[in-house]
Structures are given as structure tokens and as C-alpha cells.
Amino acid sequence: MGRSEVVVRVSSVCDMTSSASYQSFAEIGDDANHVLIHVLPSDGRNGMRSWQHYIHDLDDFFNKVYKYHQKSGFACIVLSNVLELIQILFVILFTIFLYHFIDYDILFKNKPPAHWTGGSNTSKVTISDVLIPYHSVTYSALEVYLIVIALVFWFFKLFKAIHSLYVNHAIKAFYSEALHISDSTLFTWQDIQSRLIQAQHVCLLQDAQLNELVIHNRLLRHHNYMIALINKGLLPIHYKVPFVGELTYLTKGLQFNFQLLLFRTSLFENNWKLKDEVKSGTNRLICAQKLEKYIILFAIINLILFPMVSLWQLLYIIYTYAEAIKRDPSMALGSRGWSLHFNELDHQLNERLNSGYKAATKYMNSFTSPLLEVLAKFVSFIAGTVVSVVILLTVYDEDVIATRLSKI
Numbered sequence: 001m002g003r004s005e006v007v008v009r010v011s012s013v014c015d016m017t018s019s020a021s022y023q024s025f026a027e028i029g030d031d032a033n034h035v036l037i038h039v040l041p042s043d044g045r046n047g048m049r050s051w052q053h054y055i056h057d058l059d060d061f062f063n064k065v066y067k068y069h070q071k072s073g074f075a076c077i078v079l080s081n082v083l084e085l086i087q088i089l090f091v092i093l094f095t096i097f098l099y100h101f102i103d104y105d106i107l108f109k110n111k112p113p114a115h116w117t118g119g120s121n122t123s124k125v126t127i128s129d130v131l132i133p134y135h136s137v138t139y140s141a142l143e144v145y146l147i148v149i150a151l152v153f154w155f156f157k158l159f160k161a162i163h164s165l166y167v168n169h170a171i172k173a174f175y176s177e178a179l180h181i182s183d184s185t186l187f188t189w190q191d192i193q194s195r196l197i198q199a200q201h202v203c204l205l206q207d208a209q210l211n212e213l214v215i216h217n218r219l220l221r222h223h224n225y226m227i228a229l230i231n232k233g234l235l236p237i238h239y240k241v242p243f244v245g246e247l248t249y250l251t252k253g254l255q256f257n258f259q260l261l262l263f264r265t266s267l268f269e270n271n272w273k274l275k276d277e278v279k280s281g282t283n284r285l286i287c288a289q290k291l292e293k294y295i296i297l298f299a300i301i302n303l304i305l306f307p308m309v310s311l312w313q314l315l316y317i318i319y320t321y322a323e324a325i326k327r328d329p330s331m332a333l334g335s336r337g338w339s340l341h342f343n344e345l346d347h348q349l350n351e352r353l354n355s356g357y358k359a360a361t362k363y364m365n366s367f368t369s370p371l372l373e374v375l376a377k378f379v380s381f382i383a384g385t386v387v388s389v390v391i392l393l394t395v396y397d398e399d400v401i402a403t404r405l406s407k408i
Contacts, residue, residue, distance in 0.1 A: 051174035054167070059218045059271035062196075064171050066219055069192055070347060074172040081161040088157060091315055092150045100137045106130045149308040189347055219345060221272065222263050226255075229262075253309070257298055266291045 054061045071077050105111045106129055113129040139147070175181045179195040193215055200210040229235050235258060237250045262268075266287070269275045277283040302309075344352075 049173065049177065050170040051178075054170065057271055059221060062215055062218050064167060065174065065192070065196070066189070066345070068168055068171045068175070069187075069189055074168055077168050078165060081164055085154070085157060085161060088154050091312075091319060092147070092154065095315055096147070100139075101132050101134075103130050103132055146308055146311065149305075150312075153308070189345070216345075218272065222259065223344075225262070226258070257302065261291075261294055261298055266294050 054064065068074075068077070071080065106113055115129075178199045179192065181187055181192065181195070193212060196215060197210055197212070226235075230237065235250075237254075238246055238248055240246050263271075267274060267278055278287055
């Protein structure tokens with residue numbers, strides 16, 4: 001809910017996608033020799049370290065270590081969480097203020113303030129004139145419902161922020177004590193990964209050796225499952241639009257629901273292990289029935305939260321993209337997100353996109369029309385001149401913007 005719905009274009013995930021082969025679990029089987037066993041260590045002098053509580057789940061632990069690095073360390077994470085809480089609270093309070101505490105008839109001079117007399121209608125309207133007293137404001141049942149849901153969401157984010165504070169403080173201690181890194185921004189992920197391998201005795205991994213491939217596979221386990229499901233056409237992300245054709249569209253909200261449905265409930269027993277019943281072909285009907293129940297449950301929850309989610313998304317888009325739409329409408333209204341390749345981390349995706357930015361920009365600029373470019377420069381100059389004069393006059397006297405073009 002905290003983010004706007006963004007279109008995610010599913011890129012050609014791999015050049016060899018068409019020739020890639022997928023095997024069933026019955027064909028692969030389980031290989032116990034490649035299972036990492038996690039044993040919690042203890043320190044005879046100081047007891048267990050704070051970060052050692054998270055080692056029992058290496059998938060989750062490595063993801064925490066990776067996100068800590070990508071978010072530039074403890075101070076940036078804490079500041080980001082605090083500002084996000086303030087931002088959400090500001091959106092809630094500011095929206096209530098705009099909707100209930102401003103008399104727009106007075107603001108737009110459709111009626112005079114109550115304290116004006118018959119001969120003082122030429123006076124200027126002040127902020128106090130347009131503000132509605134608190135005791136005069138009433139709320140409908142729907143508004144109370146939306147406010148309560150918004151506050152519940154805010155307290156949920158507050159709880160997550162407090163939990164994130166404890167978790168990332170432990171990860172900070174891991175960086176300092178195990179990896180001997182005081183500031184994660186000074187190191188690349190490759191450097192940190194090398195230190196993880198050197199410090200694997202701290203994690204006490206038995207019966208297997210920690211290497212780059214193991215870390216990579218654990219970080220991208222769920223990502224690779226998602227990409228494979230998309231490649232096989234098992235997720236409903238392709239839609240046929242009349243007069244347009246087939247479109248590929250995957251919002252962040254739908255992607256979040258997929259992740260909860262597949263990786264947190266129906267398929268996985270934990271972060272790294274599929275349920276045994278899923279691996280057996282004889283249990284397909286049972287698994288399908290359980291999956292159907294989860295889908296119905298998720299649909300009901302989404303339906304209940306739909307009014308609040310829709311309103312939040314609308315407000316977020318207005319508040320976030322108002323300036324961007326003015327400055328560059330194509331960036332705000334046509335923003336795109338890009339999916340990962342197989343075995344590609346987030347920072348590698350950013351590097352891939354950045355490396356192709358100049359070439360992509362030149363390619364797009366090659367389709368500009370010289371005639372339209374000349375016309376656009378002229379219109380931009382005329383419109384900019386008029387707007388600049390209006391802004392200067394408005395700074396001198398705000399009544400300028402209240403002047404009507406005609407008497408109608």
C-alpha cells in the first residue's frame with residue numbers, strides 16, 4: 001500500500017528461455033548431500049550474539065545482509081523508515097485537512113466571510129477566513145471507516161519499523177563483528193560476499209561449503225520461481241484488450257499477492273523448502289484444492305481493503321507525481337519497471353539498465369519529428385513567457401489570479 005501501482009514489464013528473461021527445459025520434482029528427487037545444516041553457535045563469555053538468532057534461516061539471513069548493503073547501512077534504513085512514517089501520517093492528516101477544514105466557497109470568493117460587512121467586500125481573504133473551526137466539522141460513517149483503516153495501517157507500519165530497527169541493528173553488529181565492516185557503503189556486494197565466505201565458520205555450516213553459488217541461489221530462490229512461472233505461462237499477467245491486442249501487465253500489488261500466496265502459504269514449508277505434498281504428483285488434486293481456498297481468502301481480503309487501497313494509491317499518485325507531471329508528463333504517466341533475469345540480483349539489474357540508458361535514449365530520440373520539435377519550442381516559449389508574467393503579478397498581488405476572462 002505504501003507504493004504506487006507500477007507497471008512491471010516482463011522482459012525477455014533469458015536469451016535461452018525458449019530452449020530452457022523444466023523438470024518435475026519426480027525426475028529430480030532430493031539430494032540430501034547438498035543440504036546446509038545450520039547450528040546456532042554460542043559464545044562462552046558473552047552468550048549468543050544478537051545476529052546469531054537469525055542464522056537458522058540462511059535464506060532470510062542472507063536477504064537481510066543483502067538488503068542492509070543495498071539500503072546503504074543502518075543510518076539510512078532508520079531514517080528512511082522514520083520519514084516513511086511521517087510521510088504516511090502527513091498524507092492522512094493533510095487529506096483530512098483539505099477535505100474538511102477549508103471553506104472553498106470563501107477561498108474561491110463565491111461568498112464573503114461571515115465577519116465581512118456590506119461595505120468591506122473589497123478586503124482581502126486571509127487564511128483564517130477560509131479555515132473551518134474544528135467543532136463545526138462532522139464525519140460520515142464511511143470517512144470514519146477510512147480513517148480507522150488508515151491509522152491501523154500506520155500503526156502496522158510503525159510496528160514494522162520498530163521490528164526493522166532491531167533486525168538491522170543485529171545485522172549491523174554482524175557486519176562489524178563477523179565481516180569487520182563498519183560502513184557497508186564503502187564496499188561492493190562482491191567484497192561483502194567474499195567476506196561472508198571467509199567468515200562462514202561463524203555461521204557454523206556443516207556438511208557443505210558456502211560459496212558464491214550457494215549465496216546467489218538462496219538470495220534468488222523465490223525470484224527464480226516467479227520467473228519460471230511467468231515463462232511457463234502459469235501466472236495470469238497477459239490480458240487481451242479490444243482494439244489493442246495482448247498486453248503484459250503486472251502491478252506491484254498483484255505481484256505482492258502472488259508472493260504471499262505462493263511463497264508464504266501454499267507451496268513452501270519455510271523459506272527454503274517446498275512442502276513434500278507439492279513434490280508428489282499423486283497429491284495434485286489436494287494441493288489444487290488448498291490453493292483454491294487460499295485464493296478465495298486472498299480475494300476476500302483484497303475486496304475488503306479495496307476502498308482504502310484505491311484511495312491511498314490515488315492520493316499517493318497525486319502527491320508524488322504532481323511536480324513530475326508538470327515537469328515531464330512522459331516520466332510520470334509512462335513510468336516502467338523491469339523484471340529480473342534468472343540469477344540476477346537487484347544491483348545487477350540496475351547496472352544492466354544504467355549501461356543501456358545512453359543507447360536507449362539515442363534510439364528513442366531518433367524518432368523525433370523536426371517539424372514537431374520546432375513547433376514545440378515555439379509553443380514552449382510563448383506559454384513560458386505568459387506563465388512567468390502571471391507568476392510575477394501573482395507574487396505582487398494575488399488578486400490577479402482571481403480576474404475573470406469574461407463576465408460570464
